[in-house]
Amino acid sequence: xxxxxxxxxxxxxxxxxxxxxxxxxxxxxxxxxxxxxxxxxxxxxxxxxxxxxxxxxxxxxxxxxxxxxxxxxxxxxxxxxxxxxxxxxxxxxxxxxxxxxxxxxxxxxxxxxxxxxxxxxxxxxxxxxxxxxxxx
Amino acid sequence: xxxxxxxxxxxxxxxxxxxxxxxxxxxxxxxxxxxxxxxxxxxxxxxxxxxxxxxxxxxxxxxxxxxxxxxxxxxxxxxxxxxxxxxxxxxxxxxxxxxxxxxxxxxxxxxxxxxxxxxxxxxxxxxxxxxxxxxxxxxxxxxxxxxxxxxxxxxxxxxxxxxxxxxxxxxxxxxxxxxxxxxxxxxxxxxxxxxxxxxxxxxxxxxxxxxxxxxxxxxxxxxxxxxxxxxxxxxxxxxxxxxxxxxxxxxxxxxxxxxxxxxxxxxxxxxxxxxxxxxxxxxxxxxxxxxxxxxxxxxxxxxxxxxxxxxxxxxxxxxxxxxxxxxxxxxxxxxxxxxxxxxxxxxxxxxxxxxxxxxxxxxxxxxxxxxxxxxxxxxxx
Numbered sequence: 001x002x003x004x005x006x007x008x009x010x011x012x013x014x015x016x017x018x019x020x021x022x023x024x025x026x027x028x029x030x031x032x033x034x035x036x037x038x039x040x041x042x043x044x045x046x047x048x049x050x051x052x053x054x055x056x057x058x059x060x061x062x063x064x065x066x067x068x069x070x071x072x073x074x075x076x077x078x079x080x081x082x083x084x085x086x087x088x089x090x091x092x093x094x095x096x097x098x099x100x101x102x103x104x105x106x107x108x109x110x111x112x113x114x115x116x117x118x119x120x121x122x123x124x125x126x127x128x129x130x131x132x133x134x135x136x
Numbered sequence: 137x138x139x140x141x142x143x144x145x146x147x148x149x150x151x152x153x154x155x156x157x158x159x160x161x162x163x164x165x166x167x168x169x170x171x172x173x174x175x176x177x178x179x180x181x182x183x184x185x186x187x188x189x190x191x192x193x194x195x196x197x198x199x200x201x202x203x204x205x206x207x208x209x210x211x212x213x214x215x216x217x218x219x220x221x222x223x224x225x226x227x228x229x230x231x232x233x234x235x236x237x238x239x240x241x242x243x244x245x246x247x248x249x250x251x252x253x254x255x256x257x258x259x260x261x262x263x264x265x266x267x268x269x270x271x272x273x274x275x276x277x278x279x280x281x282x283x284x285x286x287x288x289x290x291x292x293x294x295x296x297x298x299x300x301x302x303x304x305x306x307x308x309x310x311x312x313x314x315x316x317x318x319x320x321x322x323x324x325x326x327x328x329x330x331x332x333x334x335x336x337x338x339x340x341x342x343x344x345x346x347x348x349x350x351x352x353x354x355x356x357x358x359x360x361x362x363x364x365x366x367x368x369x370x371x372x373x374x375x376x377x378x379x380x381x382x383x384x385x386x387x388x389x390x391x392x393x394x395x396x397x398x399x400x401x402x403x404x405x406x407x408x409x410x411x412x413x414x415x416x417x418x419x420x421x422x423x424x425x426x427x428x429x430x431x432x433x434x435x436x437x438x439x440x441x442x443x444x445x446x447x448x449x450x451x452x453x454x455x456x457x458x459x460x461x462x463x464x465x466x467x468x469x470x471x472x473x474x475x476x477x478x479x480x481x482x483x484x485x486x487x488x489x490x491x492x493x494x495x496x497x498x499x500x501x502x503x504x505x506x507x508x509x510x511x512x513x514x515x516x517x
Contacts, residue, residue, distance in 0.1 A: 092270020092272075
């Protein structure tokens with residue numbers, strides 16, 4: 001074991017302890033039970049629901065297509081949809097402040113997904129044409 | 137029975153047949169995540185200590201757009217991290233099912249810290265995303281929980297990096313074995329897809345702080361041109377409960393505390409003082425920013441008029457009755473800066489109620505929450 005390793009453990013351990021201490025000392029603001037439910041709930045939702053779904057989707061897509069721009073496009077589209085979800089849902093809208101979430105996010109997400117589909121279609125066609133030319 | 141379960145459990149990791157669940161992919165993504173979490177941690181600490189500076193700390197008022205850039209990096213960089221984290225966790229997912237789960241005490245501690253790292257990463261990115269979308273779906277105070285969880289995340293990350301550094305080096309810098317061509321192609325394709333997802337997330341959101349790209353900000357929670365007087369608002373006059381108070385004809389701006397001459401000025405008195413015009417951004421902790429042309433009185437002129445000592449700390453107070461940001465401290469570098477105004481106008485027109493009518497503070501290199509609105513009092517200390 002070298003010095004760098006122990007310095008790393010010391011620094012990392014110190015930060016972890018500081019984090020836990022801060023969460024506990026400020027319990028009136030951090031609501032440890034609510035915090036723990038979010039912390040554990042997110043791990044459970046990710047490892048127990050999201051990843052298994054992604055793995056199933058991966059198997060399905062893998063049977064349908066060979067690695068292609070379509071696979072990449074589906075992955076990118078799924079991630080962008082997830083990032084846009086809270087805005088599309090519009091939970092944060094407030095009547096007194098129209099400058100919060102001012103756009104039509106449902107429509108915008110469709111525009112983004114449409115753009116991804118367009119680029120994917122063009123790429124696929126370009127790859128096919130190139131493939132054909134090579135075979136000729 | 138027990139044996140059959142064991143055999144089954146031992147066979148789980150082998151069922152993940154994709155070659156992308158590999159050390160090499162994990163090393164590359166780990167490196168990217170290490171960089172992005174470091175940027176988020178540093179810019180986050182910067183933002184925290186700008187909002188809550190210890191007594192000995194006086195932030196400079198320049199460069200004007202520093203906070204705008206650091207907080208933009210924090211939020212837009214955080215959004216870009218979401219695809220990276222998903223990809224990394226997918227890559228190493230088979231390791232979740234390793235059997236036996238713990239080989240030794242140190243292995244158990246290592247895995248517990250990985251659990252902390254995973255949980256804290258998911259927590260920071262999810263609460264961050266929901267917070268900029270104004271979906272406060274939790275019982276805790278977001279800034280406090282996000283702040284302390286950052287230490288937890290970064291500490292667990294440092295330990296993880298120490299443990300995995302040899303693998304990163306082996307996979308990224310010491311190429312010995314020859315890989316099959318398909319494996320290289322598959323890895324490049326996967327990492328390219330992840331980079332594309334990150335890049336597009338940035339492309340469709342960064343316009344909320346970088347105005348030239350605002351037309352592309354299709355998925356950003358803010359449009360830097362949307363709001364009263366073409367400027368976004370965080371807290372409306374109605375939400376602050378000041379709609380009546382700001383229309384009161386008896387309104388006075390007072391300058392008190394450690395002053396030679398206490399001042400009490402009506403709105404018309406303020407209009408008669410020398411006016412200055414500056415172009416400054418409002419840079420919100422939520423990552424958006426927008427520039428405007430502000431006109432009003434220099435805070436340092438007002439301080440000079442009242443005879444405030446140059447080293448004093450000024451507290452600017454709002455007509456708001458409560459709330460965490462009803463007042464803010466302005467330390468010497470900021471209030472002595474000629475760009476710092478008590479603004480009366482935006483683009484030549486009186487402030488809209490939601491922008492702080494009759495008077496608001498606007499200063500360079502300062503988080504938006506500290507640009508106090510509906511100002512009625514300046515106290516020198």
